[in-house]
Amino acid sequence: DSELCNACGRCVRRCQMDAxxxxxxxxxxxxxxxxxxxxxxVTTCPTGSLSLVSTKKRTIPPRxxxxxxxxxxxxxxxxxxxxxxxxxxxxxxxx
Numbered sequence: 001d002s003e004l005c006n007a008c009g010r011c012v013r014r015c016q017m018d019a020x021x022x023x024x025x026x027x028x029x030x031x032x033x034x035x036x037x038x039x040x041x042v043t044t045c046p047t048g049s050l051s052l053v054s055t056k057k058r059t060i061p062p063r064x065x066x067x068x069x070x071x072x073x074x075x076x077x078x079x080x081x082x083x084x085x086x087x088x089x090x091x092x093x094x095x
Contacts (some may be wrong), residue, residue, distance in 0.1 A: 002027040004049035011041035011050060 007026040014020075019034035020041050028050065030041075042050045062068040073082040 001049045001051075004047045006047055006049075008046065010044045010046065014040045014044040016040065 002025075005027040007022055007028070009022060011020045011028050012022060016038070017034050017036055019031045019036075020028050021031070023029045028041075030050075037052060039052050042052055062071060070082065073085055077085070
């Protein structure tokens with residue numbers, strides 16, 4: 001709520017993802033592409049101008065590190081690149 005924001009900067013200092021910044025209008029602005037929804041800015045805000053809002057897109061965290069890395073390889077290198085890395089791993093070769 002920009003009307004409640006007093007531009008104290010606590011949320012900017014508290015954000016671990018550098019997703020909050022002060023705009024030229026002296027209010028906090030959240031970069032939703034960087035925000036991970038941890039809520040640290042919300043709990044720090046003395047005026048209550050920040051709040052968490054559920055998004056339509058739901059992200060399901062991976063079961064373990066292996067699934068997380070597999071997803072990263074698929075996103076970065078595509079199916080063929082991920083398969084090549086998997087084959088190299090199975091053969092015991094370093095990447």
